[in-house]
Amino acid sequence: GKYRVISTKPMPGTRWIRLLTDQDCRVEICTQKKTILSVEDILSLIGDKCDGVIGQLTEDWGEVLFSALSRAGGKAFSNMAVGYNNVDVNAATKYGVAVGNTPGVLTETTAELAASLSLAAARRIVEADEFMRAGLYDGWLPHLFVGNLLKGQTVGVIGAGRIGSAYARMMVEGFKMNLIYYDLYQATRLEKFVTAYGEFLKSNGEQPVTWKRASSMQEVLREADVISLHPILDKTTYHLINKDSLAIMKKEAILVNCSRGPVIDEVALVEHLKENPMFRVGLDVFEDEPYMKPGLADMKNAVVVPHIASASKWTREGMATLAALNVLGKIKGYPVWSNPNQVEQFLNENSPPPA
Protein backbone atom coordinates (compact mmCIF):
# COMPACT_ATOMS: atom_id res chain seq x y z
CA GLY A 1 0.00 0.00 0.00
CA LYS A 2 1.13 3.44 -0.96
CA TYR A 3 -0.97 5.30 1.59
CA ARG A 4 -0.77 4.84 5.35
CA VAL A 5 -4.17 4.94 7.06
CA ILE A 6 -4.54 4.65 10.81
CA SER A 7 -7.56 3.60 12.81
CA THR A 8 -7.23 4.58 16.46
CA LYS A 9 -9.44 1.62 17.46
CA PRO A 10 -10.26 -1.81 16.13
CA MET A 11 -13.68 -1.44 14.44
CA PRO A 12 -16.37 -4.09 13.77
CA GLY A 13 -16.25 -6.17 10.61
CA THR A 14 -13.41 -6.54 8.13
CA ARG A 15 -14.90 -5.11 4.98
CA TRP A 16 -13.82 -1.57 5.82
CA ILE A 17 -10.23 -2.84 5.92
CA ARG A 18 -10.59 -4.53 2.54
CA LEU A 19 -12.04 -1.37 1.01
CA LEU A 20 -8.86 0.46 1.94
CA THR A 21 -6.33 -2.26 1.17
CA ASP A 22 -7.94 -2.84 -2.25
CA GLN A 23 -7.15 0.78 -3.06
CA ASP A 24 -3.47 1.18 -2.29
CA CYS A 25 -3.78 1.77 1.43
CA ARG A 26 -2.05 -0.02 4.24
CA VAL A 27 -4.14 0.01 7.36
CA GLU A 28 -2.69 0.22 10.84
CA ILE A 29 -5.03 -0.41 13.72
CA CYS A 30 -4.03 0.79 17.17
CA THR A 31 -4.18 -2.06 19.65
CA GLN A 32 -3.46 -0.08 22.83
CA LYS A 33 -5.46 -1.51 25.70
CA LYS A 34 -6.56 1.81 27.22
CA THR A 35 -10.06 2.85 26.24
CA ILE A 36 -9.47 6.56 25.71
CA LEU A 37 -6.36 7.61 23.81
CA SER A 38 -4.68 10.87 24.79
CA VAL A 39 -3.44 13.46 22.31
CA GLU A 40 0.10 12.19 22.99
CA ASP A 41 -0.92 8.61 22.21
CA ILE A 42 -2.37 9.71 18.88
CA LEU A 43 0.64 11.90 18.05
CA SER A 44 2.89 8.88 18.30
CA LEU A 45 0.49 6.87 16.11
CA ILE A 46 0.55 9.55 13.42
CA GLY A 47 4.36 9.59 13.35
CA ASP A 48 6.21 11.05 10.35
CA LYS A 49 4.01 9.79 7.56
CA CYS A 50 0.27 9.33 7.70
CA ASP A 51 -2.22 9.94 4.91
CA GLY A 52 -5.45 9.61 6.83
CA VAL A 53 -6.91 8.75 10.22
CA ILE A 54 -10.13 7.18 11.38
CA GLY A 55 -10.74 8.35 14.94
CA GLN A 56 -13.27 8.07 17.73
CA LEU A 57 -15.60 10.47 19.53
CA THR A 58 -13.63 10.02 22.77
CA GLU A 59 -10.58 11.74 21.23
CA ASP A 60 -9.77 15.42 21.22
CA TRP A 61 -9.16 16.35 17.58
CA GLY A 62 -7.92 19.93 17.72
CA GLU A 63 -5.05 22.15 16.66
CA VAL A 64 -2.32 19.82 18.00
CA LEU A 65 -3.45 16.69 16.15
CA PHE A 66 -4.43 18.37 12.91
CA SER A 67 -1.13 20.24 12.64
CA ALA A 68 0.73 16.97 13.28
CA LEU A 69 -1.39 15.10 10.75
CA SER A 70 -0.79 17.80 8.18
CA ARG A 71 3.01 17.70 8.81
CA ALA A 72 2.86 13.93 8.26
CA GLY A 73 1.26 14.55 4.86
CA GLY A 74 -2.26 13.68 6.03
CA LYS A 75 -5.25 14.99 4.13
CA ALA A 76 -8.20 13.29 5.75
CA PHE A 77 -9.74 12.56 9.13
CA SER A 78 -13.03 10.80 9.75
CA ASN A 79 -14.78 10.51 13.07
CA MET A 80 -16.50 7.14 13.49
CA ALA A 81 -19.60 8.99 14.72
CA VAL A 82 -22.31 11.25 13.43
CA GLY A 83 -21.53 13.82 16.14
CA TYR A 84 -18.36 15.84 15.69
CA ASN A 85 -18.26 18.01 18.80
CA ASN A 86 -14.86 16.39 19.57
CA VAL A 87 -13.48 17.76 16.30
CA ASP A 88 -12.28 21.33 15.76
CA VAL A 89 -13.28 21.66 12.13
CA ASN A 90 -11.78 25.14 11.86
CA ALA A 91 -8.39 23.81 12.96
CA ALA A 92 -8.67 20.95 10.45
CA THR A 93 -9.51 23.41 7.67
CA LYS A 94 -6.58 25.63 8.64
CA TYR A 95 -4.20 22.66 8.19
CA GLY A 96 -5.84 21.45 5.00
CA VAL A 97 -7.33 18.29 6.51
CA ALA A 98 -10.81 17.27 5.36
CA VAL A 99 -13.18 16.02 8.08
CA GLY A 100 -15.83 13.32 7.71
CA ASN A 101 -18.53 11.84 9.93
CA THR A 102 -20.84 8.84 9.58
CA PRO A 103 -24.50 9.90 9.34
CA GLY A 104 -27.34 7.83 7.92
CA VAL A 105 -26.34 4.31 8.86
CA LEU A 106 -27.07 4.92 12.53
CA THR A 107 -30.41 6.69 12.25
CA GLU A 108 -32.71 3.76 12.97
CA THR A 109 -30.43 2.04 15.47
CA THR A 110 -30.11 5.23 17.52
CA ALA A 111 -33.83 6.01 17.30
CA GLU A 112 -34.59 2.46 18.47
CA LEU A 113 -32.48 2.98 21.58
CA ALA A 114 -34.23 6.28 22.31
CA ALA A 115 -37.53 4.38 21.99
CA SER A 116 -36.17 1.62 24.26
CA LEU A 117 -35.18 4.13 26.92
CA SER A 118 -38.58 5.82 26.63
CA LEU A 119 -40.33 2.51 27.27
CA ALA A 120 -37.88 1.42 29.97
CA ALA A 121 -38.55 4.68 31.81
CA ALA A 122 -42.32 4.63 31.22
CA ARG A 123 -42.71 1.06 32.43
CA ARG A 124 -39.94 1.08 35.03
CA ILE A 125 -38.29 -1.95 33.47
CA VAL A 126 -34.91 -1.62 35.19
CA GLU A 127 -36.37 -1.06 38.67
CA ALA A 128 -38.69 -4.01 38.18
CA ASP A 129 -35.84 -6.22 36.95
CA GLU A 130 -33.74 -5.33 40.02
CA PHE A 131 -36.72 -6.09 42.26
CA MET A 132 -37.21 -9.47 40.63
CA ARG A 133 -33.54 -10.47 40.86
CA ALA A 134 -33.38 -9.35 44.49
CA GLY A 135 -36.04 -11.96 45.26
CA LEU A 136 -38.52 -9.32 46.41
CA TYR A 137 -41.45 -10.45 44.25
CA ASP A 138 -43.89 -12.25 46.54
CA GLY A 139 -47.05 -12.05 44.46
CA TRP A 140 -49.04 -9.90 42.02
CA LEU A 141 -50.38 -6.65 43.42
CA PRO A 142 -52.58 -3.99 41.78
CA HIS A 143 -50.08 -1.22 42.49
CA LEU A 144 -46.82 -3.04 41.77
CA PHE A 145 -44.57 -0.98 39.43
CA VAL A 146 -47.37 1.05 37.97
CA GLY A 147 -45.96 3.24 35.19
CA ASN A 148 -47.17 5.48 32.36
CA LEU A 149 -49.38 4.51 29.42
CA LEU A 150 -47.95 6.13 26.28
CA LYS A 151 -51.01 5.77 24.06
CA GLY A 152 -52.74 9.12 23.61
CA GLN A 153 -49.93 10.99 25.38
CA THR A 154 -47.68 13.52 23.64
CA VAL A 155 -44.15 12.78 22.53
CA GLY A 156 -41.89 15.82 22.30
CA VAL A 157 -38.86 15.88 20.04
CA ILE A 158 -36.19 18.55 20.30
CA GLY A 159 -34.17 18.43 17.09
CA ALA A 160 -36.18 16.76 14.34
CA GLY A 161 -33.34 15.78 12.01
CA ARG A 162 -32.76 12.25 10.78
CA ILE A 163 -32.63 10.59 14.21
CA GLY A 164 -35.25 12.76 15.91
CA SER A 165 -37.69 12.20 13.04
CA ALA A 166 -37.13 8.42 13.00
CA TYR A 167 -37.75 8.32 16.76
CA ALA A 168 -40.89 10.45 16.38
CA ARG A 169 -42.29 8.08 13.73
CA MET A 170 -41.63 5.07 15.94
CA MET A 171 -43.41 6.60 18.92
CA VAL A 172 -46.34 7.98 16.91
CA GLU A 173 -46.98 4.83 14.93
CA GLY A 174 -45.92 2.30 17.54
CA PHE A 175 -47.77 3.80 20.47
CA LYS A 176 -50.31 6.19 18.96
CA MET A 177 -48.77 9.22 20.58
CA ASN A 178 -49.35 12.80 19.48
CA LEU A 179 -46.29 14.72 18.35
CA ILE A 180 -44.93 18.11 19.27
CA TYR A 181 -41.50 19.05 17.92
CA TYR A 182 -39.08 21.91 17.95
CA ASP A 183 -36.53 22.48 15.23
CA LEU A 184 -35.19 25.45 13.29
CA TYR A 185 -36.24 23.63 10.13
CA GLN A 186 -39.69 22.36 9.30
CA ALA A 187 -39.85 18.52 9.35
CA THR A 188 -42.21 18.33 6.38
CA ARG A 189 -42.01 14.59 5.78
CA LEU A 190 -42.55 13.86 9.45
CA GLU A 191 -45.60 16.13 9.51
CA LYS A 192 -47.01 14.36 6.43
CA PHE A 193 -46.43 10.99 8.05
CA VAL A 194 -48.31 11.91 11.22
CA THR A 195 -51.15 13.46 9.23
CA ALA A 196 -51.52 10.33 7.09
CA TYR A 197 -51.37 8.03 10.10
CA GLY A 198 -53.94 10.19 11.89
CA GLU A 199 -56.26 9.86 8.91
CA PHE A 200 -55.77 6.10 8.88
CA LEU A 201 -56.71 5.87 12.56
CA LYS A 202 -59.75 8.07 12.02
CA SER A 203 -60.95 5.91 9.13
CA ASN A 204 -60.57 2.98 11.51
CA GLY A 205 -62.87 4.65 14.02
CA GLU A 206 -59.97 5.40 16.36
CA GLN A 207 -58.79 8.62 17.95
CA PRO A 208 -56.43 10.23 15.39
CA VAL A 209 -52.90 11.27 16.30
CA THR A 210 -51.92 14.92 15.82
CA TRP A 211 -48.75 16.93 15.29
CA LYS A 212 -47.62 20.42 16.15
CA ARG A 213 -44.47 22.34 15.33
CA ALA A 214 -43.68 24.33 18.47
CA SER A 215 -42.46 27.90 18.18
CA SER A 216 -40.12 27.45 21.13
CA MET A 217 -38.39 24.64 22.95
CA GLN A 218 -40.22 25.72 26.11
CA GLU A 219 -43.53 24.91 24.46
CA VAL A 220 -42.36 21.30 23.94
CA LEU A 221 -41.09 21.06 27.52
CA ARG A 222 -44.40 22.32 28.92
CA GLU A 223 -46.69 20.15 26.80
CA ALA A 224 -44.98 16.81 26.17
CA ASP A 225 -45.20 13.72 28.35
CA VAL A 226 -42.12 12.07 26.86
CA ILE A 227 -39.31 14.29 25.57
CA SER A 228 -36.36 13.07 23.55
CA LEU A 229 -33.34 15.26 22.81
CA HIS A 230 -31.74 15.08 19.35
CA PRO A 231 -29.79 18.30 18.77
CA ILE A 232 -26.12 18.52 17.91
CA LEU A 233 -23.87 19.72 20.74
CA ASP A 234 -22.46 23.20 20.26
CA LYS A 235 -22.43 26.46 22.21
CA THR A 236 -26.12 27.01 21.55
CA THR A 237 -27.25 23.65 22.92
CA TYR A 238 -24.88 23.36 25.91
CA HIS A 239 -27.08 22.95 29.04
CA LEU A 240 -30.21 23.35 26.94
CA ILE A 241 -31.86 21.38 29.73
CA ASN A 242 -31.09 23.17 32.98
CA LYS A 243 -32.83 24.01 36.26
CA ASP A 244 -35.23 26.44 34.55
CA SER A 245 -36.19 24.14 31.70
CA LEU A 246 -36.68 21.19 34.07
CA ALA A 247 -38.98 23.35 36.20
CA ILE A 248 -41.47 23.87 33.36
CA MET A 249 -41.74 20.18 32.48
CA LYS A 250 -44.62 18.05 33.75
CA LYS A 251 -43.95 16.46 37.14
CA GLU A 252 -44.45 12.99 35.62
CA ALA A 253 -42.63 13.63 32.37
CA ILE A 254 -40.01 11.33 30.89
CA LEU A 255 -36.80 12.81 29.48
CA VAL A 256 -34.56 10.82 27.13
CA ASN A 257 -31.09 11.80 25.92
CA CYS A 258 -29.22 9.90 23.20
CA SER A 259 -27.47 13.00 21.81
CA ARG A 260 -24.57 14.38 23.87
CA GLY A 261 -24.26 14.59 27.66
CA PRO A 262 -23.54 18.33 28.00
CA VAL A 263 -26.93 19.14 26.43
CA ILE A 264 -28.23 18.49 29.97
CA ASP A 265 -26.97 20.20 33.14
CA GLU A 266 -26.57 16.87 34.92
CA VAL A 267 -26.17 18.35 38.41
CA ALA A 268 -29.50 20.16 38.00
CA LEU A 269 -31.02 16.95 36.64
CA VAL A 270 -29.96 14.92 39.71
CA GLU A 271 -31.55 17.57 41.97
CA HIS A 272 -34.73 17.44 39.89
CA LEU A 273 -34.87 13.63 40.03
CA LYS A 274 -34.51 13.77 43.83
CA GLU A 275 -37.29 16.31 44.23
CA ASN A 276 -39.65 14.69 41.71
CA PRO A 277 -39.79 10.93 42.18
CA MET A 278 -42.39 10.56 39.39
CA PHE A 279 -40.14 12.29 36.86
CA ARG A 280 -38.06 9.74 34.97
CA VAL A 281 -35.10 9.81 32.64
CA GLY A 282 -33.42 7.48 30.18
CA LEU A 283 -29.82 8.47 29.52
CA ASP A 284 -27.34 7.11 26.99
CA VAL A 285 -24.86 9.99 27.33
CA PHE A 286 -23.38 11.91 30.26
CA GLU A 287 -21.86 15.27 30.88
CA ASP A 288 -18.45 13.96 32.03
CA GLU A 289 -18.39 10.68 30.17
CA PRO A 290 -17.51 8.04 31.24
CA TYR A 291 -18.49 9.37 34.68
CA MET A 292 -21.89 10.18 36.11
CA LYS A 293 -22.46 13.22 38.31
CA PRO A 294 -22.69 12.35 42.02
CA GLY A 295 -26.03 10.93 43.04
CA LEU A 296 -27.26 9.91 39.59
CA ALA A 297 -26.38 6.23 40.07
CA ASP A 298 -28.60 6.11 43.18
CA MET A 299 -31.72 7.40 41.47
CA LYS A 300 -34.36 4.73 40.88
CA ASN A 301 -36.11 7.07 38.44
CA ALA A 302 -33.13 7.05 36.07
CA VAL A 303 -32.28 4.40 33.48
CA VAL A 304 -28.64 4.71 32.42
CA VAL A 305 -26.73 2.96 29.64
CA PRO A 306 -23.14 3.50 28.42
CA HIS A 307 -23.42 5.45 25.12
CA ILE A 308 -24.68 2.48 23.12
CA ALA A 309 -27.31 4.16 20.95
CA SER A 310 -25.61 3.26 17.67
CA ALA A 311 -24.49 -0.16 18.89
CA SER A 312 -26.05 -2.63 16.46
CA LYS A 313 -23.78 -4.86 14.39
CA TRP A 314 -25.10 -3.58 11.07
CA THR A 315 -24.76 0.05 12.09
CA ARG A 316 -21.30 -0.23 13.60
CA GLU A 317 -20.02 -1.99 10.47
CA GLY A 318 -21.72 0.74 8.47
CA MET A 319 -20.04 3.47 10.48
CA ALA A 320 -16.65 1.82 9.97
CA THR A 321 -17.33 1.53 6.24
CA LEU A 322 -18.40 5.16 5.91
CA ALA A 323 -15.39 6.33 7.89
CA ALA A 324 -13.10 4.32 5.59
CA LEU A 325 -14.84 5.76 2.50
CA ASN A 326 -14.50 9.30 3.85
CA VAL A 327 -10.75 8.94 4.26
CA LEU A 328 -10.30 7.03 1.01
CA GLY A 329 -12.27 9.54 -1.05
CA LYS A 330 -10.09 12.41 0.11
CA ILE A 331 -6.84 10.50 -0.37
CA LYS A 332 -7.87 9.49 -3.90
CA GLY A 333 -9.23 12.92 -4.68
CA TYR A 334 -12.72 11.75 -5.64
CA PRO A 335 -15.64 10.16 -3.81
CA VAL A 336 -15.27 6.39 -4.08
CA TRP A 337 -19.02 6.06 -3.94
CA SER A 338 -21.17 9.11 -4.39
CA ASN A 339 -24.54 7.51 -3.90
CA PRO A 340 -25.53 6.72 -0.29
CA ASN A 341 -27.52 3.70 -1.56
CA GLN A 342 -24.22 2.13 -2.61
CA VAL A 343 -23.14 2.07 1.00
CA GLU A 344 -26.34 0.39 2.03
CA GLN A 345 -26.04 -2.14 -0.79
CA PHE A 346 -22.47 -2.90 0.15
CA LEU A 347 -23.44 -3.45 3.77
CA ASN A 348 -26.38 -5.67 2.87
CA GLU A 349 -24.45 -7.89 0.44
CA ASN A 350 -23.23 -10.41 2.96
CA SER A 351 -25.31 -9.67 6.00
CA PRO A 352 -28.70 -8.22 5.14
CA PRO A 353 -30.38 -6.52 8.07
CA PRO A 354 -33.59 -8.20 9.18
CA ALA A 355 -36.46 -7.07 6.93
Ligand code: GLV
Ligand atom coordinates in the same frame (compact mmCIF):
# COMPACT_ATOMS: atom_id res chain seq x y z
C1 GLV B 1 -22.40 8.52 18.55
O1 GLV B 1 -22.59 9.08 19.61
C2 GLV B 1 -22.28 9.22 17.33
O2 GLV B 1 -22.25 10.47 17.32
O3 GLV B 1 -22.21 8.55 16.28
Ligand code: GLV
Ligand atom coordinates in the same frame (compact mmCIF):
# COMPACT_ATOMS: atom_id res chain seq x y z
C1 GLV C 1 -53.02 -9.11 34.85
O1 GLV C 1 -52.09 -9.94 34.86
C2 GLV C 1 -54.37 -9.41 34.46
O2 GLV C 1 -54.66 -10.59 34.14
O3 GLV C 1 -55.18 -8.48 34.46
